[in-house]
Amino acid sequence: YERSVLEKSDRVITVGHMLLELFEKKVPGLTSKSTVITNGFDEKDFQNLNGKMPEVFTITYVGTLSEKYPVHGLLDAFKLLNERGNKFRVRFTGTIPENIKEKIIASVPADSTELHPYSPHDEAVSHMAGSSVLVLIIPEAGDNRLIITGKLFEYAAARKPILCIGPVDGEAAKIISDLGAGKCFGYSDSSGIAEFISGLIENPTVLSSDPSDYSRRKLTEKLASVL
16 A cells, blocks of 8 residues: 555655665655655744753653653663762653663762653753754664654754664654754664763763754755645
């Protein structure tokens, strides 16, 4: 059914290049009539935000966590940083199961941990902008190399370094690399994650990269040209 639909389509729009490559294997020649339009961010959400670095180095994760989002490598990295005497604060904003909360609290001193419940979007964006580094975790499910979360583009718009945890050869990792917005690490690479964070603690960074190609205004213009 899927192959038939793709073959009969006049134009095909996909959300990622790797997904298009997958479709191309099913329907050779499909790329010639296809366009990739990813998710993106609303520019107005990031206007007039205070993007200054917080006084205490702040590591922020925004969104839902579940067992499909492996956190063991990240939490082990927190332990390594603590052992080395690094000073930092960890902030999680969103829905988190109790068992994962317990693991977070066991890995980071209580006075350095913030656990916020699900928050209105403007508040979540404010947390992004008021951070030193933003954590993105790609769920461990199916061919997760294809997964590109909408949060990735909001993180990029916040212009703070992105620490991605997931498939290092995935589409999210490539977008982050192309933007010069951070780095991706495997789920268990606690030492690599710790070194990345340690480097940012020593040299806090506000990104100069331009994520505007992923604004919904630009993406809508691209869609209009296809139509």
